[in-house]
Amino acid sequence: MNQKLKANFRKVEPYVPGEQPNLPDMIKLNTNENPYPPSPMVEEVLRQFAPDMLRLYPDPASGMLVDAIAERYGVGNNQVYTGVGSDDVLAIAFLTFFNSGKPILFPDITYSFYDVWAELFQIPYERPLLDENFNLRLEDYTGPNGGVVIANPNAPTGVKQDMDFLRQVIEANPDVVVIIDEAYVDFSGASALPLIKEYDNVVIVQTFSKSRSMAGMRIGYAMAQPELIKAMNDVRYSFNSYPMTRLSVALGVAALQDEDYFQETSAKIIETREKTKRELHRLGFTFEDSMTNFIFATHNRVPAQVIFDQLREKHIFVRHFDAPRIENYLRISIGTNEEMKQFLEAVEEIVGAYQG
Amino acid sequence: MNQKLKANFRKVEPYVPGEQPNLPDMIKLNTNENPYPPSPMVEEVLRQFAPDMLRLYPDPASGMLVDAIAERYGVGNNQVYTGVGSDDVLAIAFLTFFNSGKPILFPDITYSFYDVWAELFQIPYERPLLDENFNLRLEDYTGPNGGVVIANPNAPTGVKQDMDFLRQVIEANPDVVVIIDEAYVDFSGASALPLIKEYDNVVIVQTFSKSRSMAGMRIGYAMAQPELIKAMNDVRYSFNSYPMTRLSVALGVAALQDEDYFQETSAKIIETREKTKRELHRLGFTFEDSMTNFIFATHNRVPAQVIFDQLREKHIFVRHFDAPRIENYLRISIGTNEEMKQFLEAVEEIVGAYQG
Numbered sequence: 045m046n047q048k049l050k051a052n053f054r055k056v057e058p059y060v061p062g063e064q065p066n067l068p069d070m071i072k073l074n075t076n077e078n079p080y081p082p083s084p085m086v087e088e089v090l091r092q093f094a095p096d097m098l099r100l101y102p103d104p105a106s107g108m109l110v111d112a113i114a115e116r117y118g119v120g121n122n123q124v125y126t127g128v129g130s131d132d133v134l135a136i137a138f139l140t141f142f143n144s145g146k147p148i149l150f151p152d153i154t155y156s157f158y159d160v161w162a163e164l165f166q167i168p169y170e171r172p173l174l175d176e177n178f179n180l181r182l183e184d185y186t187g188p189n190g191g192v193v194i195a196n197p198n199a200p201t202g203v204k205q206d207m208d209f210l211r212q213v214i215e216a217n218p219d220v221v222v223i224i225d226e227a228y229v230d231f232s233g234a235s236a237l238p239l240i241k242e243y244d245n246v247v248i249v250q251t252f253s254k255s256r257s258m259a260g261m262r263i264g265y266a267m268a269q270p271e272l273i274k275a276m277n278d279v280r281y282s283f284n285s286y287p288m289t290r291l292s293v294a295l296g297v298a299a300l301q302d303e304d305y306f307q308e309t310s311a312k313i314i315e316t317r318e319k320t321k322r323e324l325h326r327l328g329f330t331f332e333d334s335m336t337n338f339i340f341a342t343h344n345r346v347p348a349q350v351i352f353d354q355l356r357e358k359h360i361f362v363r364h365f366d367a368p369r370i371e372n373y374l375r376i377s378i379g380t381n382e383e384m385k386q387f388l389e390a391v392e393e394i395v396g397a398y399q400g
Numbered sequence: 401m402n403q404k405l406k407a408n409f410r411k412v413e414p415y416v417p418g419e420q421p422n423l424p425d426m427i428k429l430n431t432n433e434n435p436y437p438p439s440p441m442v443e444e445v446l447r448q449f450a451p452d453m454l455r456l457y458p459d460p461a462s463g464m465l466v467d468a469i470a471e472r473y474g475v476g477n478n479q480v481y482t483g484v485g486s487d488d489v490l491a492i493a494f495l496t497f498f499n500s501g502k503p504i505l506f507p508d509i510t511y512s513f514y515d516v517w518a519e520l521f522q523i524p525y526e527r528p529l530l531d532e533n534f535n536l537r538l539e540d541y542t543g544p545n546g547g548v549v550i551a552n553p554n555a556p557t558g559v560k561q562d563m564d565f566l567r568q569v570i571e572a573n574p575d576v577v578v579i580i581d582e583a584y585v586d587f588s589g590a591s592a593l594p595l596i597k598e599y600d601n602v603v604i605v606q607t608f609s610k611s612r613s614m615a616g617m618r619i620g621y622a623m624a625q626p627e628l629i630k631a632m633n634d635v636r637y638s639f640n641s642y643p644m645t646r647l648s649v650a651l652g653v654a655a656l657q658d659e660d661y662f663q664e665t666s667a668k669i670i671e672t673r674e675k676t677k678r679e680l681h682r683l684g685f686t687f688e689d690s691m692t693n694f695i696f697a698t699h700n701r702v703p704a705q706v707i708f709d710q711l712r713e714k715h716i717f718v719r720h721f722d723a724p725r726i727e728n729y730l731r732i733s734i735g736t737n738e739e740m741k742q743f744l745e746a747v748e749e750i751v752g753a754y755q756g
Binding site for chain 1: 401402404405406407408409410412413420428431433434435436437438442443446447449451452453454455456457458459460484485487488491495496497498499500513516517520546547574575576577600601609613614615616617618625627631634635638639640641642643644645646647648651
């Protein structure tokens with residue numbers, strides 16, 4: 045290829061495709077997906093949806109979905125923004141709010157796309173170190189900055205900061221936006237959502253990908269005071285009219301209408317997680333108290349890479365990050381009870397056989 | 401709201417929502433949607449799709465859809481990029497290819513998002529004037545530039561440049577990428593797709609929103625030589641892993657498998673368009689020869705705004721752009737024969753009654 049032509053291509057880090065195993069007998073505990081199907085109401089809408097509607101562009105405002113989210117969470121429909129998964133919502137929030145020229149702040153160990161979006165939009169950033177228990181240190185987030193992003197509970201650590209900590213960060217930063225990324229909050233107890241009533245500088249981001257079993261439909265949303273939501277909508281509308289499919293909207297609404305199913309499956313996952321924690325402790329693992337649908341654990345004797353590789357041979361897939369400070373950890377998504385039983389049996393065998 | 405907080409929000413042009421009429425008796429000829437439903441095969445897949453799959457993230461590469469497009473168009477699957485509608489595909493192409501610092505070129509009258517994406521990504525641009533017949537002038541596209549974008553057929557004019565013209569532009573610009581946006585090409589005869597075999601600097605962009613009756617599912621795609629497609633994928637993967645829903649992929653594949661239906665509905669629309677042209681001429685309209693699923697017309701006596709407003713009162717919606725050089729034109733999407741009959745009757749009445 046003409047090298048002058050190529051010289052104008054955008055330079056990016058070469059892509060390393062994530063493992064997408066697709067084996068009939070596999071146990072997939074590597075991407076924090078929900079082991080349970082979406083609500084039966086989702087199937088009902090899928091079966092009844094009039095295909096003729098697909099010829100029409102979607103509502104740019106995704107009004108039906110916005111209304112359903114607003115109703116579910118008891119906020120105004122001018123306090124809800126929807127996007128193509130929380131990745132899209134977070135990227136738009138970065139683009140909308142982080143324009144001060146000062147560095148935004150998020151911890152060294154957190155969701156892997158924050159630095160990527162900052163670089164994409166030329167937003168400077170700093171990454172204060174988590175403490176030795178994977179907690180954020182308040183003093184790192186109180187100096188001058190261009191905004192703060194806190195995944196809470198954090199990924200891949202599973203650790204949750206309490207409401208008091210969040211309040212202190214928000215109050216220390218009245219002139220910048222604090223984004224609380226609550227992708228995993230439904231497995232952790234209380235959301236920080238009530239804070240949007242008190243503070244005009246906080247944005248709560250959530251997703252249908254985990255607790256609502258709909259990673260495949262790409263639905264994320266943000267909740268905040270109306271002026272913040274309007275700013276995000278203005279930015280998005282300015283360059284993209286129709287981001288969400290008609291089926292994402294219709295199926296998203298259906299999922300929200302089945303609160304019982306949502307509560308039930310979330311409770312099952314939490315129960316399985318707690319049981320898995322006890323077993324992992326018994327097998328010699330240590331970990332902070334996970335408040336998510338995964339456990340981020342290190343073994344007291346067997347290297348993470350060894351366990352990862354040997355699980356893989358047994359067609360059990362977990363996640364291993366080859367990154368500073370966490371290279372000896374595994375992130376284990378919570379599957380069904382049966383899947384976790386098989387996983388734990390496999391781990392027991394691997395750990396028992398390891399000579400080191 | 402705290403003004404210091406607000407000062408850091410991204411400044412954008414205030415959003416003017418497009419008209420989204422939703423009346424039971426309306427005739428909607430304002431957004432170039434297809435009047436016919438998607439292929440019956442799309443409904444079949446919709447009815448059979450296993451809802452449990454929705455709990456899993458989509459394939460980041462949309463492999464099944466990429467393969468189906470590659471097969472349909474006789475190109476390699478490393479020559480196809482898919483995105484969330486052609487808007488998303490075009491935006492990624494801008495971000496990937498237009499990094500020379502030199503201005504990119506597109507005409508003054510063309511698709512309204514090109515300048516928006518250029519501004520979003522801080523790409524300088526120039527907009528040479530179309531000639532009096534809404535044609536591009538070759539000499540405007542042969543000087544130094546950072547890339548060229550040609551909607552072909554063009555929107556909202558409906559005018560198509562011939563293959564010879566495209567070749568000359570592509571050959572005059574070997575060191576930059578030339579994007580041919582073929583959103584409407586299926587209503588116009590030949591695509592410029594064969595040019596991707598000859599030239600390493602051309603990207604063809606198409607969409608499922610018009611000829612495949614699936615605007616509601618947001619499916620666009622680009623075809624080019626493998627190195628160009630790889631560059632687009634690298635950029636997109638670098639900040640967004642899962643842009644397309646599982647249902648967009650599944651229904652997109654289904655639509656592609658029904659070539660007969662596609663040919664049949666496209667032919668019907670072309671036939672209705674040609675009939676509508678004759679009638680519009682008879683009623684005193686003039687227009688360039690439209691090669692799209694819309695006609696961009698001006699009346700020899702009655703102002704466009706008058707016709708627009710009076711049609712609107714009759715619940716018939718067309719599009720009027722309040723922009724220089726085209727403020728006296730209407731863009732009329734081609735509906736069914738019955739819809740166009742009602743539209744033409746209404747226009748005849750309006751034009752007949754107009755005193756000026």
